Amino acid sequence: MAERAQPVSPWPGVGAAALVAALILGTLAAVALRADAAGGFGPADWAALRFTLVQAVLSALFSAALAVPVARALARRRFPGRRALIALLGAPFILPVIVAILGLLQVFGRAGWISDFLGLFGLPPMRIYGLHGVVLAHVFFNLPLATRLILQAWQEIPAERFRLAAQLGCDGMAMFRLIELPMLRRILPGVLAVIFAICLTSFAVALTLGGGPRATTIELAIYQSFTYDFDLGRAALLSALQLALTAAAALAALKFSRGDGFGAGLDRAIRRWDGGAPVLDTFWILAAAAFLLLPLAAVVISGLSGLFEMPTQVFRAALTSVLVATASTVVLLVLALPMAMAVATGRYGIVELSGILGLAASPLVIGTGLFILIRPVANPTTLALPVTALVNAVMALPFALRILVPAARDVVTRHGRLALSLDMDKTTFFTRILLPRMRPQIRFSAGLAAALSMGDLGVIALFADPQIATLPLQIYRLMGAYQMQAAAGAALLLLMLSMGVFWLLDRGGRLHAET
Amino acid sequence: MKHLMIAAGLLSATTAMAADKPQLTVYTYDSFVSDWGPGPQVKEAFEAVCDCELNLVGVEDGAALLSRIRLEGENSDADVVLGLDTNLINAAKETGLFATSSVSAEYTLPIEWTDEVFAPYDWGYFAFVHNADAAAPANFRELAEGDTKIIIQDPRSSTPGLGLLLWVQAAYGDEAADIWAGLADNIVTVTKGWSEAYGLFLEGEADMVLSYTTSPAYHLIAEEDASKAAAAFDEGHYMQVEVAAKLAGTDQPELADQFLEFMVSDAFQQIIPTTNWMYPAVTPAAGLPEGFDTLIQPEKSLLFSPDEAAKVRDQALAEWLSALSQ
Numbered sequence: 001m002a003e004r005a006q007p008v009s010p011w012p013g014v015g016a017a018a019l020v021a022a023l024i025l026g027t028l029a030a031v032a033l034r035a036d037a038a039g040g041f042g043p044a045d046w047a048a049l050r051f052t053l054v055q056a057v058l059s060a061l062f063s064a065a066l067a068v069p070v071a072r073a074l075a076r077r078r079f080p081g082r083r084a085l086i087a088l089l090g091a092p093f094i095l096p097v098i099v100a101i102l103g104l105l106q107v108f109g110r111a112g113w114i115s116d117f118l119g120l121f122g123l124p125p126m127r128i129y130g131l132h133g134v135v136l137a138h139v140f141f142n143l144p145l146a147t148r149l150i151l152q153a154w155q156e157i158p159a160e161r162f163r164l165a166a167q168l169g170c171d172g173m174a175m176f177r178l179i180e181l182p183m184l185r186r187i188l189p190g191v192l193a194v195i196f197a198i199c200l201t202s203f204a205v206a207l208t209l210g211g212g213p214r215a216t217t218i219e220l221a222i223y224q225s226f227t228y229d230f231d232l233g234r235a236a237l238l239s240a241l242q243l244a245l246t247a248a249a250a251l252a253a254l255k256f257s258r259g260d261g262f263g264a265g266l267d268r269a270i271r272r273w274d275g276g277a278p279v280l281d282t283f284w285i286l287a288a289a290a291f292l293l294l295p296l297a298a299v300v301i302s303g304l305s306g307l308f309e310m311p312t313q314v315f316r317a318a319l320t321s322v323l324v325a326t327a328s329t330v331v332l333l334v335l336a337l338p339m340a341m342a343v344a345t346g347r348y349g350i351v352e353l354s355g356i357l358g359l360a361a362s363p364l365v366i367g368t369g370l371f372i373l374i375r376p377v378a379n380p381t382t383l384a385l386p387v388t389a390l391v392n393a394v395m396a397l398p399f400a401l402r403i404l405v406p407a408a409r410d411v412v413t414r415h416g417r418l419a420l421s422l423d424m425d426k427t428t429f430f431t432r433i434l435l436p437r438m439r440p441q442i443r444f445s446a447g448l449a450a451a452l453s454m455g456d457l458g459v460i461a462l463f464a465d466p467q468i469a470t471l472p473l474q475i476y477r478l479m480g481a482y483q484m485q486a487a488a489g490a491a492l493l494l495l496m497l498s499m500g501v502f503w504l505l506d507r508g509g510r511l512h513a514e515t
Numbered sequence: 516m517k518h519l520m521i522a523a524g525l526l527s528a529t530t531a532m533a534a535d536k537p538q539l540t541v542y543t544y545d546s547f548v549s550d551w552g553p554g555p556q557v558k559e560a561f562e563a564v565c566d567c568e569l570n571l572v573g574v575e576d577g578a579a580l581l582s583r584i585r586l587e588g589e590n591s592d593a594d595v596v597l598g599l600d601t602n603l604i605n606a607a608k609e610t611g612l613f614a615t616s617s618v619s620a621e622y623t624l625p626i627e628w629t630d631e632v633f634a635p636y637d638w639g640y641f642a643f644v645h646n647a648d649a650a651a652p653a654n655f656r657e658l659a660e661g662d663t664k665i666i667i668q669d670p671r672s673s674t675p676g677l678g679l680l681l682w683v684q685a686a687y688g689d690e691a692a693d694i695w696a697g698l699a700d701n702i703v704t705v706t707k708g709w710s711e712a713y714g715l716f717l718e719g720e721a722d723m724v725l726s727y728t729t730s731p732a733y734h735l736i737a738e739e740d741a742s743k744a745a746a747a748f749d750e751g752h753y754m755q756v757e758v759a760a761k762l763a764g765t766d767q768p769e770l771a772d773q774f775l776e777f778m779v780s781d782a783f784q785q786i787i788p789t790t791n792w793m794y795p796a797v798t799p800a801a802g803l804p805e806g807f808d809t810l811i812q813p814e815k816s817l818l819f820s821p822d823e824a825a826k827v828r829d830q831a832l833a834e835w836l837s838a839l840s841q
Contacts, residue, residue: 034586044836102714110664110703111719129704204707207669208715212705212839220707224671227578230585230606313550372586379592381572461575466548466555479710481551482733482792484717 006345007416007429013342016335017354020394024354024361027369028239034372035233045221045238052217053245055131055206056199059138060192066139067146067191068184070288073281074147075154085285086151087503089144089292090448094455094498096472097204098479099299099491104137104209106298113294129211137209138202142195144292149194149402152444153187154180156406172277186257190402193253197246197359197398218242222362239365246360250353299491306489314490317474318497321454324389324470325501328453329446331393332400336445339397340404341434344412355401358394366391367459384463388470392453399452400445407441408434447505451498471497537567539770541759542593544580546791548573553790560782567770576708577674577757581607588612589764594771597636597759597778601818602677604633604758605825614763616772620779623798624756625816633758636778637793640752640813641678642745643723644716644730651723651746655683659697666703666712666721670832673708674755679725681824682753684831685817691831695838702839728752728810733792736806744811751815757793 074086092100107113108128115125128136157179165175203219218238225235339355342348370387374380380387411434419429435442457472469477471494478487548554548571558569574580577598584596589612599607607613618634628635643658643665645651652658658665668676683691703721706712716724723746734740759778761771777783784795788804795803819827 047840098711098714101711102718105715105720106718109715109718109720204711208704208706208711210704212702213669213836214840220669220672227576227582228671230582311550368586375587461545466571466573476710477546477549477551479714480546481549482713482730482737483551484714487714 005420007412007419007424007426008341008345008434009426010342010345010348010351012338013340013351014348016339017342017348017351020335020358020397021354023390023394024243024357024366027366027373028236028243028361030369030372031232031239031365032236035231035236037233040234041237044216045218045234048216048218048221049241051206051210051215052200052202052219055134055138055202055210055215055217056196058131058135059142059199060195062135063139063142063146063195064150064188064192066288067143067150068188069280069284070143071147071150071154072180073284074151077278077281077285085289086148087499087506088296089288090148090451090502091144091296091495091499092140092292093142093144093448094451094502095299095495096455096457096475096491098476099494100141100295101137101205101208102302102488103295103299104140106302107294108133108136113298129209131210131215133209133211134202134206134215137205138195138199140292140295141205142198143288145399146191146195147288148444149191150184150187152403152441153183153406156410157183187406189253189255189257193246193249193356194359194398194402196249197356200242200245200360201362219362219364222364226364226368235362235365235368239362242360242362243357246356247353250356254349254352296495299488299495302488303492303495304489306485306487307492308489309486310489310493311486313469314471314474314478314486314493317469317471317490318493320385320468321471321494322497322501324385324392325450325453327386327389328392328396329450329505331390332396332449333442333446335393336397336400336404337442340401340408341412341430343401343405344408346409352401352405356398358396359398361394363391363395363459364462366394367462370459371462380463381465384460384465384468387463388458388460389453391459392456393449395456395458396445396449396452399448403441403445403448404438407438411437444506447502450505451502454498454501455494537767537770538570539565539567539594539767539774540570540572540592541595541597541774542572542574542580542583542591543596544576544598545573546576547571547598551790553786556786556790557783560786561774561777564777564782565770565773569774577603578677584612584762585610591762591764593762594765594767595759595761595774597757599633599758599760600674601754601756601758601821602674602681602824602828604630604821607760608632608821612762612764613760614765614768616761616775618772618775618779620797622779622796623794624796625754626756626818628756630758630821633760634775634779635756635758635796636783637787637791637796638754638756639793640728640754640816641675641682641725642728642730642748642752642811642813644713644726644743644745645723647731647742647744649722651744652748653746654748654750655686655694655698658701659694661701663701663723664703664721665698665701665723665725666715667705667725668709668712669705669707670835673706675709675725675727676705677828678753678755680831680835681819681827682817684827685753685819686748686750692834692838695835696841699839699841705839727755727793728813729788729792729794729807732788732804732806732810735809736789736804741809747811747813749814751817752813754816754818755793756796756818 110125161179201219206215206217222235222238225231339351342351371380415433460470460473475487475490546552554571561569574583580598581603613632615631622628670676670680683694687694712724728745731743734743765771779797781799784797785799787795
């Protein structure tokens with residue numbers, strides 16, 4: 001069968017995907033080849049695998065299940081401050097792990113705000129440590145992402161569909177069944193797979209909130225193999241297991257999320273006529289806002305006094321972080337856009353798979369692998385910043401693809417045939433049709449990538465040079481030097497910077513504004 | 516990206532300009548090289564006497580530091596490794612990458628130091644830190660029987676965590692597993708590293724946190740805050756002795772020896788107490804900073820020899836895991 005002509009070329013995307021796969025698998029191979037003996041699994045590893053799977057599955061299910069009503073409420077309601085709220089809700093996602101843990105426990109911990117409140121009524125403090133604590137923390141991190149992804153899919157339903165449904169007299173329930181449920185069926189498997197993959201590599205969060213070694217994850221076992229046992233073979237094996245699990249989840253998601261889109265619309269502003277259940281919608285918005293914003297408020301409050309005690313090194317580190325984030329965002333877009341276009345042509349699902357692997361790759365394995373690969377040719381320490389920017393971009397790639405792919409697919413199916421019949425060349429299609437239509441998604445993914453890169457410790461700790469530090473590394477260093485106050489201040493600065501770049505690039509969630 | 520290239524270019528340029536002076540590369544843990552650690556002062560003080568350039572490279576923590584040396588193997592860039600502790604010495608020696616040195620000094624350690632490869636530069640006692648106004652248990656048994664809540668670090672990912680494991684092992688031997696079973700309900704949570712644990716303690720998540728007897732000195736000296744104290748345990752306190760050694764593959768053997776000599780001299784040792792918040796291995800002529808005299812002095816010092824530590828470590832970890840995974 002002859003291949004159908006396409007308005008975009010898949011090859012740059014296939015090339016980018018191959019590069020990413022080479023980076024992830026190449027670093028893994030570098031670590032495996034450096035091992036003295038083949039690693040093996042012990043009983044403790046199986047226990048870690050079991051716990052990792054249970055918490056990742058539960059975290060993904062809860063995050064997605066809660067995100068649906070929140071996204072629906074945000075899609076249906078218009079209120080002052082809605083855009084700011086949507087942008088703010090994304091903040092947990094970009095906090096460095098250690099800061100997020102402290103913020104979460106200031107709210108939910110034994111001495112947290114909720115426990116204090118319970119104490120007023122003579123009730124015992126909250127028992128947060130355990131599997132439920134791990135899931136709660138992961139929902140805190142991932143609910144915003146799930147909400148944004150689902151909300152985006154909601155906004156992409158052509159306005160005509162809602163208009164037609166309203167004309168036919170569909171109520172809220174019928175609207176849900178006919179329009180929204182098919183959309184959810186398409187988007188949810190991907191959302192679940194992404195969150196599952198993120199939680200698969202959880203370490204410090206799972207251990208701390210899990211309350212002890214019961215909450216041992218594969219990532220902890222990898223860390224242990226590297227530092228405690230120096231068993232590189234076992235580390236590589238465990239990392240391969242993480243990658244295999246993520247690949248399986250991603251393939252399952254690709255399989256289940258098949259289904260037709262909504263076809264073309266006239267890019268009109270969406271109006272909803274099913275105004276029912278305002279109370280319920282308000283409840284979901286308030287509940288999500290309270291859950292996500294209270295720990296952030298804790299971070300802000302404890303950071304305020306430290307903000308004025310920060311040594312100048314913190315500001316230098318902040319500048320470095322902005323540079324790294326900028327570079328990382330550029331790299332991300334160069335990789336993600338062609339990949340999204342390749343996937344949109346419909347024949348290269350494998351490209352998406354390669355993108356999602358970035359989530360499952362253990363940062364320790366990537367970092368160590370890069371170190372092994374770079375060392376023979378250059379001093380890894382002098383390449384600390386470029387390497388950090390590159391790895392951060394690869395880690396953000398899965399998110400960017402989830403944002404860009406649906407939009408790219410829509411543009412190609414809606415406008416592809418017309419463009420081909422007009423004999424439009426690929427460059428013109430890209431610059432005139434695709435880019436303008438995908439601008440909101442590009443902005444959103446760029447904002448996310450920049451913010452993520454800003455907040456992530458990444459691999460810099462493995463390459464660190466005393467003279468160069470990113471802001472997250474500087475926060476860890478301050479804490480290591482007992483300077484918790486200054487660290488809290490630096491964390492607040494980081495939060496503001498991350499939110500700032502995110503806001504700047506995403507323009508306050510313009511994606512969800514009316515056209 | 517362009518800026519990064521320029522930054523990288525500038526860096527290599529400065530390195531090239533200084534290339535006429537001999538270079539000594541010292542690998543250490545990250546908190547040593549941080550702006551608030553001993554690193555910057557040590558660099559300045561050593562460069563004032565060595566006519567060389569001292570490059571300090573930070574690697575996460577002691578355990579990760581040893582892994583890095585193993586990863587780089589015989590052609591490591593490091594000339595000296597500073598920041599392992601006695602629990603890592605055995606594994607470090609097995610690599611055959613370290614060389615003996617002639618360094619010696621009148622160490623003021625509570626134990627006798629005889630190792631010919633590794634020289635100590637500072638030491639401390641592990642201890643549980645609590646708020647000074649709260650009563651603290653007098654030993655592990657009392658802690659296990661009471662309802663004092665503690666936060667500890669995971670021995671698989673943290674040096675103090677491993678120290679606690681060996682502390683209980685040294686104090687109780689065959690009964691260690693029972694002690695851990697008794698402690699299980701006192702442990703609020705186990706963290707990846709010291710910073711998380713200490714941060715949570717300061718937020719009030721637990722009554723005590725595993726740290727060092729010298730921790731209250733930080734609060735007292737740097738913050739003028741006398742509200743923290745370390746609990747004295749009558750079964751004795753396990754020690755951490757931090758050490759350094761020369762690598763066999765160094766291309767600067769004399770400079771490396773000079774650095775190790777410098778390390779046990781006053782110029783280096785006086786920097787340690789208020790930057791690394793540990794006891795110097797050789798008390799400087801000027802004595803310890805004011806405030807250190809208020810710290811508890813354990814009556815008994817516990818420490819496994821490197822061989823013993825290596826021998827008991829895995830068994831102790833297995834007991835710890837099974838006691839806390841119930």
